[in-house]
Amino acid sequence: MSNLALKIEGIGKQYRIGEEKSDTLRGSVSKLKNIFSPNKETFWALKDITMTVDHGSSVGIIGRNGAGKSTLLKIISRITHPSSGRLEIRGRVSSLLEVGTGFHPELTGSENIYLNGTILGMTRKEIKGKYDEIVEFSGVKKFINTPVKHYSSGMKVRLAFSVAAHLEPEILLIDEVLAVGDSEFQKKCLQKMEDASTSGRTVVFVSHNLAAIRSFCTKTALLDYGELKFYGDTGEAIDQYLNLGSMEEDLAAVERRSGTGALKFTAAEFLSESYQPLGAIQSGHHIRVRLRYSSTRPLKDVVVRLQVVTMEGYILFTCNNYHSGDTFDVPAGEGHFDCRIPDLPLNTGRYVLNLQCLSEREVMDEVEYISPFHVEAGNFYSTGKLPSVKQGVLIKHEWTANE
Amino acid sequence: MVEKTVIEASKSKGLSLRELLQYRDLFVILAWRDLRVRYAQTILGLLWALLQPLVTLLIFIVIFGRALNVETGEIPYPLFALSGMAAWSYFSFVLQQSGSSLINAQEMVKKIYFPRLIIPLSKSVTGFVDLLVTLIFLLILMSYYGFPPGWNLLYFPAALIAVVIVSLGAGIWTSALTIRFRDVQHIIPFIVQVGLYATPIAYPSSLIPEKWLSLYYLNPMTGVVDIFRYSLLGEPVRWELVGISLVAGLIIFITGTIYFKSMEKVISDVV
Numbered sequence: 226m227s228n229l230a231l232k233i234e235g236i237g238k239q240y241r242i243g244e245e246k247s248d249t250l251r252g253s254v255s256k257l258k259n260i261f262s263p264n265k266e267t268f269w270a271l272k273d274i275t276m277t278v279d280h281g282s283s284v285g286i287i288g289r290n291g292a293g294k295s296t297l298l299k300i301i302s303r304i305t306h307p308s309s310g311r312l313e314i315r316g317r318v319s320s321l322l323e324v325g326t327g328f329h330p331e332l333t334g335s336e337n338i339y340l341n342g343t344i345l346g347m348t349r350k351e352i353k354g355k356y357d358e359i360v361e362f363s364g365v366k367k368f369i370n371t372p373v374k375h376y377s378s379g380m381k382v383r384l385a386f387s388v389a390a391h392l393e394p395e396i397l398l399i400d401e402v403l404a405v406g407d408s409e410f411q412k413k414c415l416q417k418m419e420d421a422s423t424s425g426r427t428v429v430f431v432s433h434n435l436a437a438i439r440s441f442c443t444k445t446a447l448l449d450y451g452e453l454k455f456y457g458d459t460g461e462a463i464d465q466y467l468n469l470g471s472m473e474e475d476l477a478a479v480e481r482r483s484g485t486g487a488l489k490f491t492a493a494e495f496l497s498e499s500y501q502p503l504g505a506i507q508s509g510h511h512i513r514v515r516l517r518y519s520s521t522r523p524l525k526d527v528v529v530r531l532q533v534v535t536m537e538g539y540i541l542f543t544c545n546n547y548h549s550g551d552t553f554d555v556p557a558g559e560g561h562f563d564c565r566i567p568d569l570p571l572n573t574g575r576y577v578l579n580l581q582c583l584s585e586r587e588v589m590d591e592v593e594y595i596s597p598f599h600v601e602a603g604n605f606y607s608t609g610k611l612p613s614v615k616q617g618v619l620i621k622h623e624w625t626a627n628e
Numbered sequence: 629m630v631e632k633t634v635i636e637a638s639k640s641k642g643l644s645l646r647e648l649l650q651y652r653d654l655f656v657i658l659a660w661r662d663l664r665v666r667y668a669q670t671i672l673g674l675l676w677a678l679l680q681p682l683v684t685l686l687i688f689i690v691i692f693g694r695a696l697n698v699e700t701g702e703i704p705y706p707l708f709a710l711s712g713m714a715a716w717s718y719f720s721f722v723l724q725q726s727g728s729s730l731i732n733a734q735e736m737v738k739k740i741y742f743p744r745l746i747i748p749l750s751k752s753v754t755g756f757v758d759l760l761v762t763l764i765f766l767l768i769l770m771s772y773y774g775f776p777p778g779w780n781l782l783y784f785p786a787a788l789i790a791v792v793i794v795s796l797g798a799g800i801w802t803s804a805l806t807i808r809f810r811d812v813q814h815i816i817p818f819i820v821q822v823g824l825y826a827t828p829i830a831y832p833s834s835l836i837p838e839k840w841l842s843l844y845y846l847n848p849m850t851g852v853v854d855i856f857r858y859s860l861l862g863e864p865v866r867w868e869l870v871g872i873s874l875v876a877g878l879i880i881f882i883t884g885t886i887y888f889k890s891m892e893k894v895i896s897d898v899v
Contacts, residue, residue, distance in 0.1 A: 237637070240897065299896075300635075303741035306893040307637045316630040318741075326739045329661060331668045343657045344736060395630055 229315065230396050230427035231278040231301065236310035238271040238296050238451075270296045272451045273310070280315070280395075283418070283428040285442030285459060287435070287466050290479055290595060293451040294431045298398050301429065316395025316427070319346055321417065330374035334365055334384055337373050341388045355391045363387035390417055396427045400481075415441075433577070433594035434538030435463050467536055467575065477519075479592050488520035488527075488555070488589040490580050493596040498565075507603030508611060508619060512569050514544075516562045516580060520555060524584040527553040529562050532579040533571065534594065540579070541571070541618050570619040571600045572611060643889055647743055655746045659753035662725075666754075677758040678765055681717045684824075685710055692830045700832055703861050704773045707766070712829035714762040715787075715856045718755050719795045719849055720820040725751040726799030727806050727816045734899040744892050745885070748803040752796050766860065775861070783859035790855055790874060794848040797881030804888040807898055828853055833869075845869040848877030 271293045278284050286294050299305045300312065302320045327344040328337050338359055342352040352359075360366050363384045365376070373381060390413070399418055418441055422428050432438055438445055438459060445462035447455040455465050477491040495503045496513040506512060514531060528547045532540050544564050546553065553562070576598055581591040602611055605619045612619075648655075667673045685706065692698045693705035700708040726748040730737060733747050770776065805812045824830075827849045836844050845851060851873020857863040 303633070303635065304738065305896045307635065309637045311637065312635040314633040314635070320740075327736050329665060331665045332661065336664070340657055340661055343654050344740060344742070346740075346742075349653045349657075 228280050229277050229313070230280040230282075231276075231315070231429070232313040233274055233276050233278075233301075234311045236271060236274045236297075236300060236307045236312055237269055238293075238300060238305065239267050239269050239308040241267050269308075269451050271300070271307075271448075274448075274453045275310075276446060276453060276456050278427060278429065280427055281422075281425045282444065283422040283430065283442045285438040285445035285462070286429065286431045286448060287433070287438060287445060287462060288448035288454075289469065289597070290481075292448040294448055295400060295481065296451075297448065298400055298429065298431055301396075302398055314396065317346065318396045318398060319389075319392045319394040320398035320400070321389055328373060328381065328385060331372055333372055334363075334369040334376070335360075337384065338388055341385065342391075345389065345392055346394075347392065359387045359391050362390065386413060394426070396429070397421045398429050398431075400431045432538075435466070436537045436539065439463060439537075476592065476595055479595060482590060482592040484582070484588040484590040486590065487522055488518050488524055488582050488584065490516055490518050490582065490590055490592060491559075492517040493578055493580070495598060496563075506569065506571075506598060506600050508569055508571055508573070508600060509603040509605030510569050511565065511567045514564045514566065514578075516564070517559070518555075518561065518582070518590075519559045520557055520589075522557050523555065524589065525554050526585045527555055527589075528583040529553075529564075530579075530581040530583075531564055534577050534579055536575050536577065536597075538594075541576070568605065568621065569600070569603075570605070572614050572616065572619060573600055573602045574614050575599050643745075643885060644743070648745065648749075651742055651746055654742055655750050655753070658746065658750040662750065662754040663757055674757070674761055677761045681710070681713045681762055682765075685713055688713075688830045698831045698835075701863070703857075703863060704775065707770060707773060707775060707861060708832070708857070708863075709830055710762070710766050710769060711857050711860050712827070712853045714759060714766060715791050715853050716824060716827060716829050716849065717762060718759045718791055719798070719852075720823070721755040721758055722752050722795035722799045723802060723820065724816055725754065726796075727802040727813055729799075730803050730807055730895060731899055737896050737899055744895055745800070745888060748796065748799045748888075751799060752792055755795070770860075777860055778862050780859045780862045783855065787852070787855040787859045790852045790877065793881050794852050794877035797848075797877060797884045800884035800888050801880065804884070804891040807891055807895055823847070823849060826850075832863075841869060842872060845872040846876050848873045848880060852877070 274297065286297060288294050296305070298320065300307050301314070302318055303314075327341055329340065332340060338356065339349070339352055342359075343349065347355075360369055363380075363386075365380050365384050368376065368380065373384075376384070397418070415437055418428055418430060422441065428441070430438065430442060442459050444457060445459040446453060447462045447466050449469060455462050476493060477489065482489075492515075494515040494517070495506055496515050497503055498511040498513065500513065503512065516529065516531065528545065530543060530545045530547075532543045534540050544566065546562075546564075577594045578596045578598075579591075579593045580595065582589045605611060606621075667676065670676060672679070688709045689706055693709070698705065729747045729751055730744065736742075737744065737747075767777075802812055802816060826844075826847055828836075833841070833844065833850065833854070851870040854863075854865045854870050854873075858865045
């Protein structure tokens with residue numbers, strides 16, 4: 226035991242349906258219920274997880290949305306209590322999923338450093354010792370005595386992150402998807418992870434970014450439907466993950482999203498040019514991606530961004546109505562955006578979507594790694610030939626020689 | 629030596645004073661934040677803390693002091709009523725603030741671990757500032773009436789401890805109950821309103837018929853108000869009755885803490 230940072234024995238988490246008061250939780254729980262156990266009033270978000278994490282190692286956790294990754298992190302960080310099993314934690318745990326928690330808009334940056342640092346588990350003395358470093362790292366020194374309500378959202382994130390980055394826990398938990406929205410921040414997260422693991426700390430990393438998992442984690446756990454499907458070599462875990470079929474996913478119930486929520490994406494559908502649902506998506510076909518939404522109020526100046534991402538986490542291309550020059554105002558209620566993509570430039574393989582919606586430059590909703598879909602070989606070049614996979618996207622082109 | 633934490637599904641964590649002590653910085657800073665934020669950008673600032681009890685006091689002076697001519701012995705009526713109001717305002721502040729405290733802190737509760745009891749506990753500290761302001765005003769009023777405090781003032785720390793335990797006990801109960809039953813939020817104003825008259829604040833407990841007294845003193849705040857007056861104004865008390873209040877208060881405090889601990893496991897799932 227002495228060399229273990231975490232010892233997880235038979236941990237399970239059961240949610241009761243109907244007892245939850247919170248709207249979003251109830252919503253997501255009842256949706257999940259249909260997947261897991263259609264006739265019961267409870268469902269297990271996690272079932273009988275047993276695994277150990279060595280001191281100083283970096284462990285990844287992967288799985289599809291709703292597989293139980295975040296629940297597991299919440300149990301390890303002691304936010305929520307397990308319904309079954311036993312857990313031993315050696316050392317102080319802190320997590321980068323709680324960036325900016327407790328920030329109060331009326332307080333100054335400096336006051337918020339103390340407030341947030343204390344909430345994250347630092348003592349007043351520790352914060353005092355690192356105060357200058359934190360301020361320096363945040364890059365908001367000039368405004369440190371200004372109430373945070375006057376900060377831009379970027380400044381707030383930077384300040385919050387520099388507080389979190391100066392924690393020195395023995396065990397660091399990172400939920401990458403909670404860092405949606407700011408690629409700068411994601412880079413910092415990864416950097417932070419690298420620093421932590423080289424300085425001998427234990428890191429537990431939840432991510433959809435398989436490339437990051439591959440490069441940082443020696444061992445990886447694959448969760449599916451709340452169960453531990455595999456735990457061991459990262460390469461093997463990723464292979465198994467890629468072989469999982471696609472799961473019926475309820476976009477509205479995805480909890481990990483950012484934005485004001487005035488508009489929320491509720492579904493992503495793939496349609497043919499004539500608006501018929503597609504059984505199979507093929508390279509080179511003209512398709513329409515229909516993004517259903519529900520908005521609580523009329524929105525002006527709406528910008529929708531759709532990104533197609535590989536399972537490894539690389540963004541292949543971006544469709545944005547701001548760039549295409551199509552601007553929308555949308556009424557309150559349910560509706561949909563359609564994005565027509567002629568000559569779908571994707572090779573055979575599995576992909577996911579990143580979605581973002583802005584209104585008047587403010588983020589309404591942002592979700593990542595959602596709606597996994599499969600593309601089948603199609604006649605993109607009208608030659609019947611396609612390059613082998615992992616050679617990027619397909620583009621129309623012509624060759625000549627010595628012309 | 630790294631600390632080791634063991635979590636078992638079947639066990640609720642017991643009340644650990646050591647852990648609460650470890651988190652004392654958090655406790656202090658949350659109380660400080662509440663204070664700092666409450667009067668930010670208000671012109672009158674802390675004077676607001678005085679205004680509410682003051683208005684009630686004026687109403688009491690007019691209705692009970694003048695119109696009904698309530699008998700308060702040697703003690704001038706305004707001093708009598710204000711000393712009671714000081715204790716009662718603190719109680720109602722802690723009760724009301726604690727009631728919604730966990731819901732208001734849900735962002736924190738859902739994202740990090742800390743002993744949840746810290747949240748209602750910090751409210752009892754915030755309330756001290758208002759209490760202090762009221763007490764200073766009381767002292768000013770006492771010197772105006774030429775009614776200086778006597779040796780009984782030595783009992784004042786006991787009065788403070790009593791009011792904190794009773795208020796916290798009620799606050800811990802309501803904060804945990806509100807998690808399960810949002811209705812509690814709507815019941816609290818009734819408790820505060822009814823309690824104001826079911827406690828000897830505007831009138832002395834000598835107005836209550838002897839046979840009802842032991843029932844009357846089941847209200848823990850009755851005894852607390854008596855101790856306040858005893859220490860500040862030297863009003864005689866019947867300790868056997870005050871004892872009933874204190875025992876009732878202690879029971880509320882202990883059962884509240886037990887109930888809170890049993891709820892702690894599910895708080896982050898339910899808020």
